[in-house]
Amino acid sequence: TVAVVLFTSDLRLHDHPPLHAALASADEVVPLFVLDDGVEAAGFGAPNRRAFLADCLRDLDAGLRERGGRLVVREGDVAEEVGGVVTETGAGAVHVAAGVSAYAQHREERLREALTPLRCRLSVHDAVSNVVPPGAVMPSGADRDHFAVFTPYFRRWSEQGLRSPFGAPRTVRVPEGPASAGLPSRAGVRGLSPGLAEGGEAEGRRRSAAWRRNGLASYEERHDDLAGDATSRLSPHLHFGTLSPTELVHRARAAGGPGAEAFVRQVCWRDFHHQVLAARPAAARSDYRPRQDRWRTGSAAADETAAWKEGRTGYPVVDAAMRQLLHEGWMHNRGRLLTASFLVKTLYVDWRTGARHFLDLLADGDIANNQLNWQWVAGTGTDSRPNRVLNPVTQARRYDPEGAYVRRWVPELAGISGPAVHEPWKLPGRERARYDYPEPVVRLQDGLARFKEARGLD
Numbered sequence: 001t002v003a004v005v006l007f008t009s010d011l012r013l014h015d016h017p018p019l020h021a022a023l024a025s026a027d028e029v030v031p032l033f034v035l036d037d038g039v040e041a042a043g044f045g046a047p048n049r050r051a052f053l054a055d056c057l058r059d060l061d062a063g064l065r066e067r068g069g070r071l072v073v074r075e076g077d078v079a080e081e082v083g084g085v086v087t088e089t090g091a092g093a094v095h096v097a098a099g100v101s102a103y104a105q106h107r108e109e110r111l112r113e114a115l116t117p118l119r120c121r122l123s124v125h126d127a128v129s130n131v132v133p134p135g136a137v138m139p140s141g142a143d144r145d146h147f148a149v150f151t152p153y154f155r156r157w158s159e160q161g162l163r164s165p166f167g168a169p170r171t172v173r174v175p176e177g178p179a180s181a182g183l184p185s186r187a188g189v190r191g192l193s194p195g196l197a198e199g200g201e202a203e204g205r206r207r208s209a210a211w212r213r214n215g216l217a218s219y220e221e222r223h224d225d226l227a228g229d230a231t232s233r234l235s236p237h238l239h240f241g242t243l244s245p246t247e248l249v250h251r252a253r254a255a256g257g258p259g260a261e262a263f264v265r266q267v268c269w270r271d272f273h274h275q276v277l278a279a280r281p282a283a284a285r286s287d288y289r290p291r292q293d294r295w296r297t298g299s300a301a302a303d304e305t306a307a308w309k310e311g312r313t314g315y316p317v318v319d320a321a322m323r324q325l326l327h328e329g330w331m332h333n334r335g336r337l338l339t340a341s342f343l344v345k346t347l348y349v350d351w352r353t354g355a356r357h358f359l360d361l362l363a364d365g366d367i368a369n370n371q372l373n374w375q376w377v378a379g380t381g382t383d384s385r386p387n388r389v390l391n392p393v394t395q396a397r398r399y400d401p402e403g404a405y406v407r408r409w410v411p412e413l414a415g416i417s418g419p420a421v422h423e424p425w426k427l428p429g430r431e432r433a434r435y436d437y438p439e440p441v442v443r444l445q446d447g448l449a450r451f452k453e454a455r456g457l458d
């Protein structure tokens with residue numbers, strides 16, 4: 001008997017329930033990945049993620065070859081391609097991980113439609129991309145289909161029993177026949193960030209092991225330190241599933257201590273946003289909690305948005321973080337918070353504009369986590385303090401107290417030592433003139449006044 005394992009955002013061999021189930025029930029398995037037209041059509045095939053994905057597929061193929069198998073890659077419509085492979089191999093089952101986005105849910109429906117006439121079973125596996133799958137814990141109350149508040153969700157999430165992670169299989173027997181398109185390569189991708197991290201399960205596991213040795217214990221004290229860069233940077237690996245979130249949580253809990261606890265709590269935010277989006281797919285585009293905002297449009301707003309994207313707003317910490325994003329396809333969480341707050345609340349530009357820019361660049365760009373974090377910052381999402389504004393100067397002084405992060409990413413200010421780098425406009429005229437760096441695009445008081453008026457606050 002033959003089974004197909006359709007890989008989606010779970011590009012690994014360790015702790016892979018669909019692969020495990022397929023190997024347990026069939027003699028031969030087709031490990032399949034479809035470069036799906038739909039992903040491109042949805043504008044989700046941005047260069048950084050395409051390059052990271054290429055690394056992941058090459059590594060997955062290499063891992064399968066070490067075990068006697070190979071990866072079959074197809075291009076086209078996912079349901080048609082899966083149907084084609086099922087017909088060619090006579091497979092009796094297709095195993096796939098459950099997804100949370102509207103796109104993934106639609107894919108599941110289409111797969112079912114394509115497989116039923118072929119008398120092939122679709123087996124959808126939970127807890128592959130999430131520790132606790134959407135819907136597995138629910139608040140009490142009749143009409144509530146998801147948690148809208150993080151803390152009670154986290155409590156219930158923490159009480160859930162964790163399944164034991166599966167090891168990687170020793171051998172994978174793939175039937176003769178199914179043709180494969182060539183593996184994509186990062187070299188063929190144009191326009192990627194020069195400092196983009198490497199993808200693939202081997203790299204993910206190496207990073208994760210290094211993180212447990214060197215970073216986890218001090219995560220609680222250091223996670224907000226912009227210059228210290230002391231977070232795990234595992235987000236692209238979690239997004240592409242080269243690391244299993246269940247295994248990650250297992251290992252962190254085994255390590256124990258306040259660092260590990262804080263880290264596990266952060267991993268829970270991922271599941272939290274996934275269960276919100278699974279219940280409210282429209283929140284990818286529209287306000288989760290509508291606030292009747294009338295976001296600025298017009299040429300001044302467009303110019304200021306362009307300055308924000310390019311890292312030349314005249315606020316050094318904002319510019320540093322935006323340039324990190326351009327350069328690495330990744331940004332520190334504190335940077336994401338303060339740059340998003342700046343766009344939405346200081347410039348009063350629609351959160352969707354910022355979310356799109358992040359999705360164009362982030363290697364970990366994820367519909368649920370990006371759109372719902374943006375909404376959290378915009379105050380249209382699940383944050384209970386929707387009108388909080390992060391002042392970029394206060395944030396810079398607190399999270400980059402010596403200014404090292406700014407000097408790293410805004411080299412034209414590298415001559416200013418200490419925290420004075422956060423407020424170049426305060427330098428005496430002659431000294432200020434030495435630095436080729438813009439004046440602030442907007443005065444913070446003016447931005448704040450505009451925001452307060454728009455939201456009807458005193």
Ligand code: FAD
Nearest residue numbers: 231232233234235266267269270333336365366369370373
């Ligand atoms: P660590 O601090 O090491 O955290 C470990 C893991 O926990 C992360 O890898 C991530 O999977 C998860 N995590 C941490 N914080 C959050 C959070 N607030 N929400 C959801 N999961 C979290 N994360 C994404 O994975 N994809 C996105 O597209 C994304 N867009 C964001 C946009 C904005 C405006 C903001 C404020 C945050 C966004 N985040 C997003 C969340 C967070 O910033 C990143 O997950 C984190 O910075 C990744 O770095 P890390 O792996 O070193 O995180």
